[in-house]
Amino acid sequence: MQSIKQLHKQSSINHRRDEEVPPGPTSPYSPKALKHPRSLPRSINYLFREQRLLFVFVGILIGSTFFILQPSLSRIGPSEAGSAIRRSFSTGLTSRDQITGSGIYGFGKTGGRVPVGIGRRRLRIVVTGGAGFVGSHLVDKLIERGDDVIVIDNFFTGRKDNLVHHLGNPRFELIRHDVVEPILLEVDQIYHLACPASPVHYKYNPVKTIISNVMGTLNMLGLAKRIGARFLLTSTSEVYGDPLEHPQKETYWGNVNPIGERSCYDEGKRTAETLTMDYHRGAEVEVRIARIFNTYGPRMCLDDGRVVSNFVAQAIRKQPLTVYGDGKQTRSFQYVSDLVCHIDFCNFSTEPLSYWQH
Numbered sequence: 001m002q003s004i005k006q007l008h009k010q011s012s013i014n015h016r017r018d019e020e021v022p023p024g025p026t027s028p029y030s031p032k033a034l035k036h037p038r039s040l041p042r043s044i045n046y047l048f049r050e051q052r053l054l055f056v057f058v059g060i061l062i063g064s065t066f067f068i069l070q071p072s073l074s075r076i077g078p079s080e081a082g083s084a085i086r087r088s089f090s091t092g093l094t095s096r097d098q099i100t101g102s103g104i105y106g107f108g109k110t111g112g113r114v115p116v117g118i119g120r121r122r123l124r125i126v127v128t129g130g131a132g133f134v135g136s137h138l139v140d141k142l143i144e145r146g147d148d149v150i151v152i153d154n155f156f157t158g159r160k161d162n163l164v165h166h167l168g169n170p171r172f173e174l175i176r177h178d179v180v181e182p183i184l185l186e187v188d189q190i191y192h193l194a195c196p197a198s199p200v201h202y203k204y205n206p207v208k209t210i211i212s213n214v215m216g217t218l219n220m221l222g223l224a225k226r227i228g229a230r231f232l233l234t235s236t237s238e239v240y241g242d243p244l245e246h247p248q249k250e251t252y253w254g255n256v257n258p259i260g261e262r263s264c265y266d267e268g269k270r271t272a273e274t275l276t277m278d279y280h281r282g283a284e285v286e287v288r289i290a291r292i293f294n295t296y297g298p299r300m301c302l303d304d305g306r307v308v309s310n311f312v313a314q315a316i317r318k319q320p321l322t323v324y325g326d327g328k329q330t331r332s333f334q335y336v337s338d339l340v341c342h343i344d345f346c347n348f349s350t351e352p353l354s355y356w357q358h
């Protein structure tokens with residue numbers, strides 16, 4: 001209101017001044033001659049000169065093309081991708097996804113128009129435990145795919161050496177942080193791997209192992225809920241304990257000793273799975289659970305303590321191989337690159353359960 005009053009005041013003063021000093025014939029001031037309004041033929045003539053009309057049409061064409069393509073572009077966003085996929089989960093590297101739309105990858109699959117030269121939107125992904133044996137291979141895959149990766153690791157069993165080839169890459173960040181403490185990051189997806197996985201390592205400090213599993217998973221699920229990120233938990237076949245069924249199906253609930261030496265890990269992971277499903281049911285966090293079996297491959301520490309690395313280390317040193325117990329126990333082994341492909345597939349999969357049963 002103040003500024004409007006001022007303007008009114010000014011215009012009335014000007015008006016009075018004009019009244020007081022009327023421009024006479026002898027006055028040195030001569031007002032600017034008023035421009036004649038353009039006649040219609042002149043305006044049309046102006047438009048046609050120098051191909052102006054053509055430029056107007058080209059401008060309209062470019063503008064309308066952009067607005068037609070815009071709905072397709074918006075499909076790239078995580079919120080849209082999330083809405084295309086019903087909240088779902090999978091366990092044991094088997095996909096229980098109940099897809100009502102289509103996967104995040106294909107615009108074609110969503111039925112939208114695909115602007116030429118535009119691919120999948122680059123995702124920001126956090127990998128907890130990304131400096132570890134499995135985590136570092138997963139990071140390699142995500143970086144190779146073109147995503148931005150933030151690694152969180154407390155370096156208890158992880159090593160910077162596993163990630164040294166990514167240092168200096170602008171799409172890669174490494175944070176020394178223990179997941180038992182909360183952290184706030186803006187990402188699209190969370191791969192939660194942080195936890196010692198070898199019996200030697202998780203038995204070293206069992207209380208810390210169970211705290212990492214429970215508090216670490218809780219913190220990461222809280223983050224996923226807050227920022228609307230998809231969450232993948234790397235669980236273990238240890239949730240089956242000493243199974244009474246072979247092979248173990250997802251429907252099998254296991255035979256776990258709650259007070260044994262391995263319970264810190266087994267029960268820790270079982271609680272982590274429970275929390276994951278509770279966040280899924282109660283807070284609609286989009287989740288995946290991968291139950292990982294005994295994995296081997298490059299970057300596995302020689303002192304890892306698992307059977308493959310122990311046997312390799314003993315073979316290199318030309319020592320006899322140590323077999324615990326009666327040697328009749330059985331395990332499922334997988335190579336780390338196969339595991340990483342499956343974790344990645346599990347996270348993006350639109351495949352039905354049967355895919356994993358072959």
Ligand SMILES: O=C(O)[C@H]1O[C@H](OP(=O)(O)OP(=O)(O)OC[C@H]2O[C@@H](n3ccc(=O)[nH]c3=O)[C@H](O)[C@@H]2O)[C@H](O)[C@@H](O)[C@@H]1O
Binds near residue numbers: 307
């Ligand atoms: O398969 C899995 O789900 C689990 O595999 C391993 O657990 P485990 O298979 O018990 O680990 P290993 O130490 O590799 O033992 C495999 C078998 O080989 C035996 N073993 C181990 C080491 C060794 O030197 N000699 C030996 O006979 C063990 O007693 C066991 O029966 C991992 O530690 C878990 O994190 C993982 O989830």
